[in-house]
Structure formats: structure tokens, C-alpha cells
Amino acid sequence: MRKAFNEELLTAAHADPRIHMVLADIGYGEIEPFANAFPSRFVNCGVAEQNMTGVACGIAMEGNISITYSIANFPTLRCLEQIRNDVCYHNANVKIVIIGGGMAYGPLGISHHSTEDLAIMRALPNLKVIAPCDILEARAAVHAMLAYNGPVYYRCGYKGEKNIHSAPVKFEIGKAIKVSDGPDATIIFTGTIGYNCKLAAEALAKEGINVSLLSMHTVKPIDKDAIIEAAKKTGGILTVEEHNICGGLGSAVAEVLMDSGNGDTRFKRIALPDVNVSKIGSQDWLRDQYGMGVNDIVKTMKAMLQ
């Protein structure tokens, strides 16, 4: 997915001279085409994410679009105050891009797992929070992000993601994309864990349980209409996210259900059970270990429908 991201960014940068890339010494093997094509719109701040974010904000405030880009928590938590005070408060046109959303970096360990980001980013005023689920969404999301004038957080995957959608999608910030339709319940997911949801939906279908599948690629502003429609039409919602249980997609969906008077909807959340991810293994293995494998999704759905 990061390759797709960089390809789309490069294409966009050829057409829009406002686009700058501001790095903190991360991006080897991916960012070189941008750096070579646009040396005057590229700066590597060194391993200095606070400065990276401040510099990006300054560049944006002079009428440009800044992309900060790094691994997992480096461009978010390390420089959270710069994002809050500098970028969000000034509504600066800065796009904060992370590579390796969730546990994509697998065995690299907790420093490289981005598992609280959705909650923290979604708490910041003015910031749009997006998490594309596959390459097709990722490509379209780059252009949607750049077309929006203001701060965006873009949670990118890493590599080797399988497609969930079967054809190019229209990506509109704040508008969920329906992957499949079924009357029995709805799985709402965000990000690349959606692939497990797709497999789970297929497994459930074989057992006669037909669920809708909704890609909630924008966690903020969340698509309230799509959530309410899912609640009314299918009567049950299971949220799935590769993120801590506190404050992420599941919390956001629950807020919408309660606020809209749909608190009686059958509802369950699959997420990390408020733990530090200390086990060592690949992303797929970790997903299984922490209760978000295909079988876990199938079991949880069945339990909800009982």
C-alpha cells in the first residue's frame, strides 16, 4: 500500500506545485522518486519529528500542501503537540501520513505498532482521520486528501495487502463504502483488517448468514447516515479495527448509535483488548493472537446474532 501511496503522490505532485514532502529520515526505497523529481519541494529534517511537523506547518501556511510521512507513531505521538497547536489550531494544509497502520510491522515490536492512533487523532479538532482498507481505496484516498484544504491524518498500510474492493472506488472523505449487502447484520471495519472481515463474511454466507460489509475508511468525520442505515436495515453491528478498544472505530460507531437513539441495536466490537502488543510475530499471526482473525470475527458475529 505504501508503494501505491507514493505512486499516487508523485503523480499528484507533477500536477500541483504546492505539494511538499517533509520527512524525518524515513522512507527508504519509496520516497526517492519524489525527492529526485522535486528537490526544492522535498526536505529531510533528520530524525526530528517535532521539527518535521512544525516545518510542514510553516510550509503549508505559505500557501502549500505539506506531507509528513513516517512509520507508525513517529509522525503522530512523537509530535502530537505540534499537530494539535500548530497544524490543527491553524487549520494548516498538512497531511500526516503513517506507514504501517495497526500491527503491519509485525515482529518489529510495539514501537512500530500504531494501535492507539485513531483514538488520539480523532480527538483533535479540524483533523480528518482516514484509513484506507486496500490498494484501490489507498490510491483514491491520496487524491481526496489532497483535494481537501486542511489537516488530514492518513493511516496507510505497509505492503502486500489484498484487495477488498473488486473495482476502483469513489473515495469521498466522510462517506463509507459498501463492499457487500446482506440483511442479517453489518460488519463495519476500518483499514486493512477489512480483508479478514471480507473472508469472515464469505464464511458466514456459507452458513446462511448474510451480512453487509461497510468500509468506514473515514473515522472522522464518521459517516453517521451509513451507521444509522445499517442499524435500521440489519439490526446488528459488529465493528472491527486493528486498534485498541478504547476510543477508535468501535467507540465512534457506538457514539453515533447512542446519540441517534439507536442504542438498542445489537452491537459488538472487535479490537485489541486494551493491551500493549508484546507478542512477536507477523501481522496475520498477531491478528489471530489478539482476537481479530477470520474465525474470531465469524464467532463474534454468530454470538451477536444468537
Add this chain to the structure above:
Amino acid sequence: MSNQGKYCECKELAKKVRTHCLKMVHRGKSGHIGSMLSMADILALLYKRILKVDPKNPKMPERDRLLLSKGHGGAALFATLAELGFFPKDWLETYYLDNGKLSGHISHHVPGVEFSTGSLGHGLPVATGMAMASKRGGKPYRYFCIVSDGDCNAGSTWEAIMLAGQHGFDNLCMIVDYNQLQALGKSEDVINLDPFAEKLRLFNWSVKEINGHEMAELETALSKFPDGSGKPMAVIAHTVKGKGVSFMENDYKWHYGGLTDELLAKALKEVEAAI
């Protein structure tokens, strides 16, 4: 014209800024008066003789940009801007009060304020980004950033110092309000920045060291900018925290300290009596 006469306007403005600040802090029962008085002369000289700004057109594209990183001293900048006509002076009377126009830390919602700060270490990175974009984009805009001792404790400030030095952003000027006192004591006892000029030179900055209360020295240091060195420029302005009020000068208590009615009267009298 003698220097005294030449800088009469600047001194008059600095005096007004000090007077406003004392009244604002007293009225709002707020703090940071020492930090405000420390940079009143710097602001007065900048706005009277250096900065290309237009109070009637605060967003004029070709303006000089000033970012105040030590946002806690923002009342001094508010007072300066009000005196210059960026906004009505009666706004100053609402500083720190309910439904006020002016907050305790500097805010970009106020005409003439380039950037909001309040947490230290934020101004210089943003100014560096702005300077980079304009320099590389072929725009002749200039960027000034006023930082404090405390600002220079922050790693983010040094991250920006390293980057600006690395790339030679010579349209960036950092003015250090170097009063050598911070919230909990003497800077040399907290984080000793000296030899400060030498450190900055080693980081590839062009450095000038002056008395930050002498208008002629300030003007000499700031009037040739960019200075032709191809490097970012630092002006280390040696200042006195609480300058102009004898019982505040060089006492870190006045980083936070509040003013009673009696102390306000005494302070105003001293400021008024100054040349």
C-alpha cells in the same frame, strides 16, 4: 540627529507597551510580566524601524513575518500591535478577561499576529518551514522569530536550528530575548546555554550579540538582514527580565508573579519616569 532623538519614537512606544502590559497583567490578575518587559524594547525597535508591515493590511503578502515563540509574553506584542493601529486599543482592556479579545498567550485570531504559540519550542520550526518555502519558491519574504531562554531548552528549537543551519535559510532571523532567567530560576542553573553565540556559530548560523535594550545596537544588528552570510541569522539580545521596574528586574519571581494595586502604582511611576 542624536541617537536619543533618532530613537525617540521607539522609546516612546516601548514605554507605552510597558505601561499597557503592567495594566493588562494587573487587570487580568495574570503573570509573565517580567517576560513582557524584557522584550518591550525589541518589539518597539522592530515595529518602528525594521519590519515591513501594514496595520491596515495585516496579511499583505510581501510583509515581514514575525513569529513570537515565547507566547507567554504575548501581551507585549498585543500592546505593540494596538499602538500601531492593527486593532483598537480598547481591546487591551479585555486581556485575560471573560469573553476577552486577547488571550494570555499569543493568538493568530488577532490582526497582525502571525502564529499562535504558548507552549515553548514551537515558533522556530514553523518559521523555518515558512522561510524554506519562500526561499525555495523564489519569494523575498523575511521571517523573524523571537525566542526565550526557555524556548532554547526545547529540543524542537534545536532541531530547527540544525535544519536552518544545514540548508542556509538566510531569510530566517532568530532573536533571542536572552534575559537568562526562566520559570524556576537562573538559566545557567537550569540549562546553561553559554557559550551561546559559539554554539550557534558551530551550527552554521550568523550570530550577533547585543544589548537588547539599546535601540542603536538593536537597529545595527537587525537592519542588514539577510546579512549576506548565506546563513540564518541569530541576534542574541542580552536583556533584563522585568526591565524598567526596579523591583522586578532580574528576579525570576516575576515570571509568574501578580501585581497588587500598590505595586502597579509603583511600577507605573517608574516606567513613566524613564527617559
